[in-house]
Amino acid sequence: MKILKNLLITLLALIFFAVAALVILYFIKNKETKEITHEFRKNTGGSYEALNMGQTHYELDGQDTGKVVILINGFSVPYYIWDGTFEYLVDHGFRVLRYDLYGRGFSDRPDVLYNKKLYLDQIKEMIEHLHLQKPVSLVGVSFGGTLATDFTCDYPEMVNKVVLIDPGYTRPKPKLPQFIPEIKETLTADDRANSQMDDFIYPELHPDWVKQYLPQMEYKGFRRSLISTNYNYRYNGRESNTILNSKHKPVLLIWGKEDKTVPFTYSDSIRSVLKTQFLPVDDAAHLPHLEKPEIVNPAIVTFLKK
Template sequence: MKFLKNLLITGIVLVIFAAAALAIVYFVKNKEKKEITPQVRKSVTTGSFITLSLGQTHYELDGQDTGKVVVLLHGFSVPYYIWDGTFEYLVENGFKVLRYDMYGRGYSDRPDVLYNKKLYEDQLIELIEQLHLKKPVNLVGVSFGGTLATDFTVDNPGMVDKVVLIDPGYSRTKTRVPQFIPEFKEAITADSRANSQINDFIYADLHPEWISRYLPQMEYKGFRHALVSTNYNYHYNGRESSAALNATHKPVLLVWGKEDQTVPFKYSDSIRSVLKTQFLPIEDAAHLPHLEKPEIVNPAIVTFVRK
């Protein structure tokens, strides 16, 4: 009995030490220690803010009121600056252009809710309505933004004219691991997530500021919850959703970097087997071809939306 008692005590002590060690690691590694306050928003030098049903959304809207409306949808975690260059190019070519930070990203609010398809679609619907944008709009989505563009069009066909998908997300399935585990992992590996963003390019040295631009949003509470909750609650099958998009008979331009390692180029074949598209494969480009080959991608978007 004494042996078992000592063993139990030893086990309890080890558990306490392990918990303390994990708490220390979390405290040291956790970047989310700030709130997005009105003072923070006043310091933001680009874009504007609008209050929607689940909080404030950071957005930028520019261009001619008479121009066709183009809405730019960013990827899984990089906020609306991912459209630098494309946004300005479309404005210069006569379009009315909107880009915005999805909930949980950039300087938009991070509501403590389920990040599912309805949340993202409702945010976009509210933006279109409150900003009084002419409908139907044209959607341009990169990566996860392509996922949203596809689903939004299927669910709201009357609000969309044309769709541009740039290296769109292909699959998103729910994991059985309890959600607190990946949330803890995100907290202690935040630097790895930030550093990995550069892998979306072939020539990382041409984008030396990419990681430093990503870091500020990670300091505000709710960022990792948004990412993890999206993984758990936004379920997507690229082939099935593409077939559903095809049934809407919307014109679709599919752009894909041939060296993409994030969403491999091979998935373009699967999508095109069920979705009629105009297809533009981009040589010498990875996951963000509109940034690596803007001289090809941006004019292609203009031509496609304009015609």
């Protein structure tokens, strides 16, 4: 009996020290130590618009009379993901908006469920608050393609054309309790930042990509926004693209053939239910508009002007 008692005490002591060590490591590894303030925003580029769920960081440029194009970035990278494409569209006469999703970049990180309604409301409110001429065209990359698809399905009267670049295809709900990825994201934050390089087939050509990504990780709410999205934004690519097809919108589908993030084979699944123009891009991975801008950007302009 005494032996069992000693074993129990030892086990409890080990558990206590393990939990204590984990808590200490959590606070050491936690990058989110800052708040996004009004004073901080004075020193950032771009503009800010107060929406129902908080401030949205954005850039709007181009002729007032130009056709409106909204660029929607992916799951975690801010609007700099559109560098090059944004300027190219402006130079070709379009009125172009790019913005940071809630929780990303320098937009607010509201403590709410990051679900479809939150993201679609953000797009809708930006169109209304900035008095953008409707219908608009949507260009979405990765998760931004998911948002462009869902927004067009819900608000077809507000959309003219859709461009999907390596769009997200499926988002099943994780099975683990939500506190587990919270701990993991904290302890392996550097891994998330470094993994952004996996979106390129030639990462060495984008040496500052991780450096650009890191600043947003210092502000409270970034990690929560990603985890909440994973748990609360349900998406079935086949179902949503079938609905999009019923809206009879012109769609251009662009896909890097070497994409490992959202495999190229999903393009066949989408085209089996959605009528599209299709541009497969050789020698490019998840971000073909950055790796092959000389192919992708002119194709987007041609499609939007047609």
